Amino acid sequence: MEIEKNLENERIVITGGAGFFGSEVASQLSILGAKVVVLDNFSSGKEHYVSNLPNVYIVHGDVRNKELVGKVMKDAGLVIHMAALPFVPDSYYYPQEFFSVNVDGTLNVLLESMKSKSVKKFIHISSSEVYGSAKTIPMNEEHPTLPHSTYAVSKLAADRAVFALHKEHSFPITIIRPFNTYGPRITEPYIIPEIAIQLLDGKSEIILGNVDSARDFTFVGDSARGIILSLLSEEVIGETINLGSNYSVKIKELVNLMAKILDKQITIKTDKSRFRPYDVENLVCDNTKAKQILNWEPKISLEEGLTITLEWISKNKISFKSPFKSWAAAFKS
Numbered sequence: 150m151e152i153e154k155n156l157e158n159e160r161i162v163i164t165g166g167a168g169f170f171g172s173e174v175a176s177q178l179s180i181l182g183a184k185v186v187v188l189d190n191f192s193s194g195k196e197h198y199v200s201n202l203p204n205v206y207i208v209h210g211d212v213r214n215k216e217l218v219g220k221v222m223k224d225a226g227l228v229i230h231m232a233a234l235p236f237v238p239d240s241y242y243y244p245q246e247f248f249s250v251n252v253d254g255t256l257n258v259l260l261e262s263m264k265s266k267s268v269k270k271f272i273h274i275s276s277s278e279v280y281g282s283a284k285t286i287p288m289n290e291e292h293p294t295l296p297h298s299t300y301a302v303s304k305l306a307a308d309r310a311v312f313a314l315h316k317e318h319s320f321p322i323t324i325i326r327p328f329n330t331y332g333p334r335i336t337e338p339y340i341i342p343e344i345a346i347q348l349l350d351g352k353s354e355i356i357l358g359n360v361d362s363a364r365d366f367t368f369v370g371d372s373a374r375g376i377i378l379s380l381l382s383e384e385v386i387g388e389t390i391n392l393g394s395n396y397s398v399k400i401k402e403l404v405n406l407m408a409k410i411l412d413k414q415i416t417i418k419t420d421k422s423r424f425r426p427y428d429v430e431n432l433v434c435d436n437t438k439a440k441q442i443l444n445w446e447p448k449i450s451l452e453e454g455l456t457i458t459l460e461w462i463s464k465n466k467i468s469f470k471s472p473f474k475s476w477a478a479a480f481k482s
């Protein structure tokens with residue numbers, strides 16, 4: 150296969166490579182024979198997600214540490230920048246920390262990549278959250294960017310900085326915008342693990358926030374493959390590319406599908422204190438550009454992906470550092 154030949158022995162740095170999404174990218178690249186360097190501070194990432202992968206070397210550290218990032222970039226051929234504070238509700242509590250990691254951290258990794266002289270391409274992992282709630286459906290890369298949360302604003306600021314530096318210095322970058330991604334090795338209490346934990350705890354009443362909001366979900370193996378395909382394409386330089394499935398499901402439909410997979414009878418109860426302030430109501434990807442340029446489209450259906458994810462969650466005892474507290478109360482206590 151062409152992709153294997155081209156990435157074999159390539160030195161690829163993945164920031165945030167021990168996280169949920171990054172560890173899948175690291176795993177696929179390891180299989181393809183690349184020499185992978187994972188740079189992670191393990192704030193949410195887990196060492197054991199990547200420590201047993203062949204050809205994967207782990208560096209502990211912060212993407213804001215100039216000296217360390219400079220050393221990591223020495224002789225790097227390709228960079229996939231995924232390190233970020235990614236969990237929207239946390240950004241209600243720590244907006245400045247989100248800007249520090251997601252914007253300053255990105256600039257540091259990009260500038261050190263540029264200085265290295267060896268980096269041939271920088272892939273910046275953005276997020277569909279930068280679009281805000283859908284104005285038109287489906288959402289292609291020209292959709293207005295009207296981010297809601299400070300997480301989304303920080304991701305958009307990073308996108309624009311990466312794009313501006315690309316234009317100013319002709320440095321080869323690509324911005325990838327994954328829509329909601331799910332699968333094994335989750336690290337954050339995203340909606341799918343939140344539902345799964347309640348279902349697997351045997352609860353018959355599932356308590357959630359806004360179950361009428363809708364998202365476009367893609368299995369992590371598919372999203373990671375899209376990122377890897379972007380490493381090899383010349384056509385993607387300077388481009389922004391969505392990765393998503395082209396349809397959205399309401400959270401209540403997701404709960405019912407997951408309950409069906411587990412053969413459980415449940416009812417859904419909404420708790421107003423769980424509603425996200427200034428929530429995004431709907432995200433639906435238009436992945437035409439990824440199809441055309443990367444020859445990419447998702448292969449795993451939502452039902453198949455959820456089955457794999459539920460199996461992984463039930464085998465691994467998943468818990469999260471911060472138990473639920475009302476998002477809206479961030480500045481009231």
Ligand SMILES: NC(=O)c1ccc[n+]([C@@H]2O[C@H](COP(=O)([O-])OP(=O)(O)OC[C@H]3O[C@@H](n4cnc5c(N)ncnc54)[C@H](O)[C@@H]3O)[C@@H](O)[C@H]2O)c1
Binds near residue numbers: 213234331337
């Ligand atoms: N999960 C999704 O649905 C989704 C969708 C779109 C985009 N993304 C983006 O994908 C990337 C990975 O997200 P994820 O869901 O895997 O989250 P994650 O928390 O599992 O991964 C983030 C990784 O970055 C590391 N990290 C955080 N701050 C760091 C720092 N200062 N220095 C070094 N490492 C640091 C964490 O330890 C973790 O391993 C993020 O950029 C996120 O914005 C995720």
